[in-house]
Structure formats: C-alpha cells, structure tokens
Amino acid sequence: MDLKFSVEDQQFREEARDWLNANVFKERRPHGGEAMRQYDLAWQRCQYEGGWAGVSWPKEYGGMGLGLTRQLIWYEEYARANAPDNHLCFVGLNHGGPTIIAHGSEQQKKEHLRPILAGDKIWCQGFSEPNAGSDLAALKTRAVIEGDELVVTGSKIWTSHGHLSDMQELLVRTDPDAPKHKGISWVIFDMKTPGLELRPIEIMTAPNHTHFVQCFYDEARVPLKNVVGKVNDGWSVAMSTLGFERGTAQIKDQIRYAFLVEEMIERARERYGDAFVKNDEFGARLAQLRADMAAARAMTYMVVSRAQHNVSPAMASLMRAMVGEVQQRVRRLAFDIIGADGLENPEDDDWVYFYLRTYSTTIAAGTSQIQRNIIGERVLGLPRSR
Amino acid sequence: MDLLPSAEQQQIIDTIKDFLVNEASVDRLREFSAIGNPDFELWPQLGELGFLGLGLPEDKGGVGLSAGEEMLVFQQFGYHLLSPAIFGIVLGARIAASAGEVELRDELLSGTMRVGLANSRGLAGGPRDYHLFEADEADVILLIEESNAALYPRDAFEQIARVNATDAVLVLERATLSNAARPRAEVPVKVDNVHARALMLMGAYAVGIGEGARDLAIEYAKVREQFGKPIGFFQAIKHMCADMAIRSEAALCQASFASLVIDEGSPDTNFHAVASKIVACETAIKNAADCVQVHGAFGFTAEANVHHYLKRAHVADLIWGSLREQRERILTFPTPA
Numbered sequence: 170m171d172l173k174f175s176v177e178d179q180q181f182r183e184e185a186r187d188w189l190n191a192n193v194f195k196e197r198r199p200h201g202g203e204a205m206r207q208y209d210l211a212w213q214r215c216q217y218e219g220g221w222a223g224v225s226w227p228k229e230y231g232g233m234g235l236g237l238t239r240q241l242i243w244y245e246e247y248a249r250a251n252a253p254d255n256h257l258c259f260v261g262l263n264h265g266g267p268t269i270i271a272h273g274s275e276q277q278k279k280e281h282l283r284p285i286l287a288g289d290k291i292w293c294q295g296f297s298e299p300n301a302g303s304d305l306a307a308l309k310t311r312a313v314i315e316g317d318e319l320v321v322t323g324s325k326i327w328t329s330h331g332h333l334s335d336m337q338e339l340l341v342r343t344d345p346d347a348p349k350h351k352g353i354s355w356v357i358f359d360m361k362t363p364g365l366e367l368r369p370i371e372i373m374t375a376p377n378h379t380h381f382v383q384c385f386y387d388e389a390r391v392p393l394k395n396v397v398g399k400v401n402d403g404w405s406v407a408m409s410t411l412g413f414e415r416g417t418a419q420i421k422d423q424i425r426y427a428f429l430v431e432e433m434i435e436r437a438r439e440r441y442g443d444a445f446v447k448n449d450e451f452g453a454r455l456a457q458l459r460a461d462m463a464a465a466r467a468m469t470y471m472v473v474s475r476a477q478h479n480v481s482p483a484m485a486s487l488m489r490a491m492v493g494e495v496q497q498r499v500r501r502l503a504f505d506i507i508g509a510d511g512l513e514n515p516e517d518d519d520w521v522y523f524y525l526r527t528y529s530t531t532i533a534a535g536t537s538q539i540q541r542n543i544i545g546e547r548v549l550g551l552p553r554s555r
Numbered sequence: 556m557d558l559l560p561s562a563e564q565q566q567i568i569d570t571i572k573d574f575l576v577n578e579a580s581v582d583r584l585r586e587f588s589a590i591g592n593p594d595f596e597l598w599p600q601l602g603e604l605g606f607l608g609l610g611l612p613e614d615k616g617g618v619g620l621s622a623g624e625e626m627l628v629f630q631q632f633g634y635h636l637l638s639p640a641i642f643g644i645v646l647g648a649r650i651a652a653s654a655g656e657v658e659l660r661d662e663l664l665s666g667t668m669r670v671g672l673a674n675s676r677g678l679a680g681g682p683r684d685y686h687l688f689e690a691d692e693a694d695v696i697l698l699i700e701e702s703n704a705a706l707y708p709r710d711a712f713e714q715i716a717r718v719n720a721t722d723a724v725l726v727l728e729r730a731t732l733s734n735a736a737r738p739r740a741e742v743p744v745k746v747d748n749v750h751a752r753a754l755m756l757m758g759a760y761a762v763g764i765g766e767g768a769r770d771l772a773i774e775y776a777k778v779r780e781q782f783g784k785p786i787g788f789f790q791a792i793k794h795m796c797a798d799m800a801i802r803s804e805a806a807l808c809q810a811s812f813a814s815l816v817i818d819e820g821s822p823d824t825n826f827h828a829v830a831s832k833i834v835a836c837e838t839a840i841k842n843a844a845d846c847v848q849v850h851g852a853f854g855f856t857a858e859a860n861v862h863h864y865l866k867r868a869h870v871a872d873l874i875w876g877s878l879r880e881q882r883e884r885i886l887t888f889p890t891p892a
C-alpha cells in the first residue's frame with residue numbers, strides 16, 4: 170500500500186494543472202442544442218491541440234500513451250480546475266474509441282480515432298432498444314448482409330445526444346437463428362445515412378430538455394467494412410466497451426461530487442448559518458456524505474490499483490454501485506438544503522436540474538439491480554439467476 | 556500510488572490470518588462459555604510473533620513497520636472478533652514508548668500484561684464515568700480522549716461495578732475515574748497522532764467485523780436451500796449480499812487510505828481517520844443486521860455466530876465516540892486535499 174505518486178507523476182500533475190488553469194473554458198456550458206455541441210467540440214479540440222487529449226490512448230492514434238495512474242491524476246486535476254464535462258465526447262472517448270483500439274482494423278483505426286480525440290466527431294451509443302434494456306442481448310434490430318453492405322432495420326432508444334452526433338456505435342443482429350449472444354455484430358454507423366430517422370425524447374429535468382432520442386432504421390445501408398471485430402462476434406466486442414464505462418470513466422464524476430459536498434456545506438453555512446449545518450438532520454446527512462465521498466475516492470484509487478494488478482474487472486462494479494447511489498444522495502441533500510427555492514427551476518441555477526438528473530445515475534449503463542446481480546454472481550459466487 | 560497490499564504486506568496478512576484461523580476461530584466464543592473469552596492467552600504468542608509492536612519504530616522496541624501494516628492486522632483482529640483488549644496493548648505500548656516508560660512498554664509488547672479499555676459513558680454518565688472493557692484483571696487500563704492518552708492502574712478507578720454486557724463475551728464494568736488518579740504513562744494525543752490512530756485502527760477492526768458478517772452470510776446463502784434452490788439464488792438475498800460487499804469495499808478502501816495518510820503526517824489525518832471510523836462502523840452494523848436476516852430464525856439464536864458480529868459492531872461504534880459524535884466532528888475539519 171502506498172499513496173505516494175512518483176516524481177514523474179507529480180511533474181505530470183503540475184504540468185496538467187498549469188495547462189488546465191491557463192486553458193479551461195470559463196464560459197458556462199450551454200445545456201443543450203447546437204451550442205452545446207459546438208462548445209464540447211471546441212473544448213475537446215483545445216485539449217487535443219494542447220497535447221492533452223487521450224491520456225491513456227496509444228500514442229500512434231494521437232493519445233499520450235500513459236497509464237491509468239496518469240489518467241487518474243489528469244481527471245483529478247481536471248475536476249479541480251473545474252473544467253467543463255464535455256459529455257458529448259464521452260462515448261467516443263470512453264466506448265467507441267477504446268473499442269476500435271482493442272478490436273478495430275488498421276483502416277478503422279486510421280479513419281475514426283483521430284477525429285474523436287481532435288474534437289471533430291461526436292459519437293453516440295446505439296445499444297438499448299425498446300424491448301432490450303437490462304437484457305441487452307435480447308436486441309432485435311436486424312442487419313442483413315447484401316454484397317458488401319449491411320442493411321439495417323429496427324429501432325434503438327435512449328441514445329444520448331443522438332441528435333447531435335456524427336457517428337454511432339451500433340449493435341445489430343446479424344444472425345437471428347443463433348443463440349441470443351452469438352448473432353450480434355458491432356457496427357460503426359454514420360448518422361447521416363439515409364433511412365435513419367430520429368425522434369427526440371424529452372427528459373424529466375424540465376420542459377423541452379432533450380437528452381436522448383429514439384432512432385428508427387429503415388433499410389439503412391452500412392458498408393460491411395464498418396463491422397468492428399468479426400461479424401456475429403459483437404457481444405464480446407460490446408462487453409469490452411461496457412467494461413471501459415464501468416471501469417475508469419467515472420473517476421472525474423466522483424471527484425466532482427466530492428467537491429460538490431464541500432460546496433454544499435459552504436453554501437448551507439452562508440445561507441443559513443452554522444447552526445443549520447449542525448442541525449441534527451442536515452448535519453448528519455452532510456457528515457455521512459463527507460465520509461462516504463472520502464471512501465468513494467479511496468475506492469477510485471482501489472479501482473486503479475486493481476487494474477494495475479489485473480484483478481477481476483467485475484470488482485469495479487462495487488465502486489459503481491456505491492458511487493451512483495451516493496451521487497443521488499448528494500443531489501437530494503442539495504435540493505433539501507435550498508428548501509422552498511427547490512420549487513423554482515431557473516435556467517441559471519443547476520441545483521434543481523442536477524437533482525432531477527441524478528435519478529438516472531442508478532439506471533444508465535446498467536441499473537443498480539443489474540450491478541448487484543453482477544456483484545452477487547461474479548464477485549461473490551452466488552448461484553446465477555438465469 | 557497503490558492501495559493494494561504489497562507482497563510483503565500480503566505475507567503479514569497471511570501469517571496473522573493463519574494464526575487466527577487456528578487459534579481464534581469465531582466458534583471459540585460459543586465454546587468458551589456464555590461469558591468472557593479466552594483471548595488473553597493469545598497475547599504472549601502475538602507478542603512473540605511481533606504483532607503487538609508492528610507499527611512501533613525499532614528504536615522504540617517495535618518492528619518498525621507502518622500504520623498500513625497495523626491497519627491490515629487490525630482488520631483481521633476484527634474479522635475474528637478478537638477481544639478489544641488488543642487495542643489496549645498495542646496503543647498502550649505506543650503511549651508507554653512515547654512517554655519514555657521503557658519497562659512498561661516492553662512488558663506490554665511481550666503480551667504478558669492484562670490491559671483493559673476505559674471508554675466514556677458519554678451522555679449516559681457524568682464527566683468522569685466510564686465503561687471498563689476487559690479490565691477485571693487488568694494491570695493497566697487504556698484511556699484515550701480528545702486531549703490526552705494515558706494508561707491508568709486499575710485502582711485509579713472507583714465505584715467499579717460489574718454489569719451484564721450486551722456483547723456478553725466481554726467483561727464490562729462501570730467505574731468512575733478518581734480525582735486523585737495518577738496515570739502510569741500519559742501523552743498528549745497529538746504525540747504520534749494517538750487519537751487519530753486509535754480511530755483509524757477501530758475503523759480497520761470494524762472493517763473486519765463487517766467482512767466477517769458478509770462472508771458468514773454469503774456462505775450460508777450458498778448452502779441453505781428453500782424452494783429447491785440455495786437462497787442466494789433469490790435476488791432479495793443476493794442483493795443483500797451485494798450490498799454487504801459494496802459497503803465492505805468502501806470501508807476497506809477508506810481504512811487503507813486513512814492508514815497511509817497517518818504515515819504521511821498529512822494535515823488530513825484526523826479527517827480521514829474519522830471518515831474511516833464512520834464508514835466502517837456503519838458498514839459493520841448494517842452488515843451484521845443483514846447477516847441476521849439472511850440466516851432466518853437461525854440468525855436469531857445464540858447457536859449461530861451471527862449475533863457476535865452485531866454486538867461487537869456496536870462495541871466498535873461506541874468506543875471513542877459513536878457515529879453521532881463522529882459525524883459532528885467530521886464537519887469541523889477543513890476541506891481535505
């Protein structure tokens with residue numbers, strides 16, 4: 170056990186901090202639409218041009234080729250500098266890109282990786298379907314091979330930022346007769362392909378907030394060379410993508426939330442005085458969150474430590490399950506602290522918006538229940554339910 | 556940065572685990588008798604193996620390892636529900652060493668002394684009223700408070716009265732610290748971060764209790780069958796077990812972090828020690844409660860070991876300030892780095 174970072178790591182930290190302090194966008198990130206897209210791309214481009222994009226991506230694809238520890242340090246400094254979360258770049262940087270790095274052909278790597286890092290292309294994730302959520306392998310969107318093309322017909326849903334995206338990582342069924350995990354392929358899909366229609370879906374945060382879309386594919390044609398990995402081997406390709414999401418991608422969020430708890434304590438003190446913070450109800454909740462956030466950070470360090478020792482990736486679901494729920498408690502407390510102000514939902518204040526937003530942290534990317542199935546079965550060795 | 560034990564640390568863990576599995580299986584608490592425990596017989600062996608002075612510098616009679624190793628070992632002590640008198644010995648030796656009481660220190664490190672714990676009864680008693688744990692035959696009694704840490708002779712306490720302990724395998728007394736009490740050794744808690752270290756180690760001990768309850772529940776969930784299936788097949792039980800694992804992971808990670816911070820002498824030492832005690836005690840109590848539920852009626856009996864974990868979790872919580880008091884404290888610290 171060791172908390173010390175090497176001299177080189179510390180040097181990296183200082184350089185990262187300096188660069189971030191000088192370059193972080195100061196303007197507020199727009200909540201939606203083309204403005205948000207332009208903002209996220211510009212900030213990604215800025216990181217790329219500064220040489221800071223893709224800390225753990227291989228050098229040959231424009232990344233920095235550094236290990237997970239540096240990734241952790243980068244995210245810590247990123248959160249400390251209050252750098253904006255460019256959520257629109259998340260799928261490209263954390264699923265699509267890493268999947269192509271792991272399973273893609275040379276041609277696919279050449280064509281797709283740099284635009285993700287450089288802030289030229291936004292990727293979205295087309296996995297879930299109306300009838301395939303937690304049971305992702307039940308997906309039915311069909312892709313029929315015709316010559317050197319795939320012809321896609323069906324529907325995806327909950328595609329975050331689908332309406333603002335250029336590319337999509339798409340899971341399709343290429344063999345309807347094979348067992349359900351066997352006949353799936355992982356495809357690079359261009360969102361400009363004819364035959365694709367989008368239906369925006371409003372989310373609960375406020376009227377007219379669109380976060381995700383439903384995608385309808387009507388004989389949309391995709392070059393066969395856009396299949397990543399082998400045809401019908403998409404399930405194992407997809408599982409490695411979800412692994413990225415469940416592993417390290419949360420570091421930044423977790424650190425941000427730790428800061429948020431501190432901010433809440435300050436805000437509550439300023440607003441209502443010290444007695445309020447010490448009030449049994451709020452005091453106990455704030456205190457427990459302070460302790461839990463410290464633990465969540467330690468868990469993040471453990472995830473990085475385990476990854477370095479190649480210990481079972483399923484263990485990362487321990488952190489994920491904990492962090493998603495702590496985030497909800499943090500935002501709920503923030504909401505309770507502002508009291509009657511919580512009945513107002515102004516555009517220029519985030520506390521209500523983010524309170525409502527955290528109802529998704531126990532649903533997206535594997536619900537808490539699915540996380541617990543994974544922990545029970547793969548970590549603790551309890552009998553499988555299916 | 557690496558939060559996992561090193562190869563050497565793993566060796567220490569394996570050694571203490573082996574020792575405790577052979578010498579202190581939790582079944583001993585059932586077999587020994589309804590009241591009391593045989594753990595004092597282990598102290599000389601633990602002394603010989605070096606586990607009592609693990610984190611003390613060599614020039615102070617110890618093994619010269621860090622708070623990290625101490626944390627890992629106390630985690631195992633908790634896992635086997637070792638008598639909390641072990642805190643009296645290990646922390647007592649540190650206090651004696653810091654106070655320059657070399658003879659007392661070495662006697663403690665040899666494991667031949669009986670050491671009790673004094674713990675404030677808080678709002679339940681007056682300012683000088685204490686509970687004494689495992690102190691009926693104690694040579695010295697450890698008392699750690701927010702300002703001082705000291706070892707007192709038993710006769711420093713008055714009006715000693717034996718009470719039935721909720722955790723019945725521990726000997727519990729009420730007592731009042733006499734006005735004339737003179738410690739055999741005393742240091743301000745700032746010396747060596749004794750107070751933070753005590754909280755951190757109690758956190759580690761509680762991590763062990765929570766893991767013990769977790770493992771007992773999982774084991775049972777794999778073998779107990781109802782409706783033709785192991786009960787761990789049912790999600791209600793599976794998810795309860797997963798919850799125990801999630802809590803235990805949080806508690807262990809924070810305990811590891813807190814122990815490393817102490818060694819660095821970081822200004823956040825107190826913050827992380829308190830955070831560790833909060834998360835670990837909450838984990839220990841909740842895991843033990845869930846462990847009862849997973850066992851059904853068997854969990855409600857004294858024939859199962861389950862109730863020992865629950866009761867010891869409450870002991871760990873109440874020593875050196877319960878969740879309520881620690882939550883009050885954690886809000887007083889500045890933002891950690």
Ligand SMILES: Cc1cc2nc3c(=O)[nH]c(=O)nc-3n(C[C@H](O)[C@H](O)[C@H](O)COP(=O)(O)OP(=O)(O)OC[C@H]3O[C@@H](n4cnc5c(N)ncnc54)[C@H](O)[C@@H]3O)c2cc1C
Pocket residue numbers: 293294295296297298301302303304326327328329330381529532533534535536537538539542790
């Ligand atoms: C904000 C947000 C963004 C998202 N973005 C994307 C995206 O970009 N791309 C994409 O493909 N998907 C996305 N999703 C979809 C997400 O992956 C799914 O919502 C998730 O996998 C759950 O599926 P579902 O919503 O169909 O719920 P269901 O699977 O229908 O689950 C409903 C309830 O049943 C429970 N349940 C289901 N099966 C079990 C079981 N075996 N055991 C116990 N309980 C069970 C669930 O836990 C849940 O409580 C997003 C979701 C959200 C909320």
